[in-house]
Amino acid sequence: EAGVTQFPSHSVIEKGQTVTLRCDPISGHDNLYWYRRVMGKEIKFLLHFVKESKQDESGMPNNRFLAERTGGTYSTLKVQPAELEDSGVYFCASSYAGIEAFFGQGTRLTVV
Amino acid sequence: AQSVTQLGSHVSVSEGALVLLRCNYSSSVPPYLFWYVQYPNQGLQLLLKYTSAATLVKGINGFEAEFKKSETSFHLTKPSAHMSDAAEYFCAVSERGGGADGLTFGKGTHLIIQP
Numbered sequence: 001e002a003g004v005t006q007f008p009s010h011s012v013i014e015k016g017q018t019v020t021l022r023c024d025p026i027s028g029h030d031n032l033y034w035y036r037r038v039m040g041k042e043i044k045f046l047l048h049f050v051k052e053s054k055q056d057e058s059g060m061p062n063n064r065f066l067a068e069r070t071g072g073t074y075s076t077l078k079v080q081p082a083e084l085e086d087s088g089v090y091f092c093a094s095s096y097a098g099i100e101a102f103f104g105q106g107t108r109l110t111v112v
Numbered sequence: 113a114q115s116v117t118q119l120g121s122h123v124s125v126s127e128g129a130l131v132l133l134r135c136n137y138s139s140s141v142p143p144y145l146f147w148y149v150q151y152p153n154q155g156l157q158l159l160l161k162y163t164s165a166a167t168l169v170k171g172i173n174g175f176e177a178e179f180k181k182s183e184t185s186f187h188l189t190k191p192s193a194h195m196s197d198a199a200e201y202f203c204a205v206s207e208r209g210g211g212a213d214g215l216t217f218g219k220g221t222h223l224i225i226q227p
Contacts, residue, residue, distance in 0.1 A: 031211060031213070041219070042217045043215075056214065098211040100158060101212030103212070104155050
């Protein structure tokens with residue numbers, strides 16, 4: 001069974017550009033989470049989907065970040081326009097009915 | 113508000129020695145507690161979790177952790193370190209449940225195994 005898959009694994013973009021990160025959860029998992037680790041800091045919660053609905057987006061840093069989960073399957077996280085402080089590793093996780101969550105390998109975003 | 117403190121950003125032990133990674137938490141309600149591990153170039157993997165059942169929790173790869181409410185601690189131990197244990201370890205707390213909902217992570221501890 002495939003795990004949580006994130007694309008791309010690495011992305012280097014210039015300040016002001018747009019980047020879209022994708023997360024494919026484990027099939028059948030209704031809960032999907034986004035987390036972020038900025039260099040040298042803790043991993044921090046961004047938001048939580050239950051199916052296609054945003055259950056909690058209290059961790060989203062500002063309106064440059066837009067997350068979607070159309071159809072309740074994969075999710076995208078768009079950063080537009082990207083700033084230097086957005087650099088970090090973005091993790092996605094999924095779970096079924098809020099039981100054990102499985103994390104993806106993360107997308108390392110570097111904004112230069 | 114919940115928070116997690118991991119003592120020591122780097123811990124070095126000899127192969128075969130005891131591993132002890134410290135985690136203290138604060139929570140306004142009975143917490144759910146987790147230890148995750150990240151091996152190089154891999155994602156976060158759940159080692160073990162405490163969800164108000166037994167206070168001594170056994171996880172994968174020989175790791176275990178003990179929930180001590182009086183000390184607000186959830187330290188991770190392994191009796192004998194192996195080279196393959198070299199990784200970064202994260203303690204996390206949630207007030208919402210046993211999944212990944214609203215997890216608050218510590219800063220992580222790099223475990224270094226000396227041959």
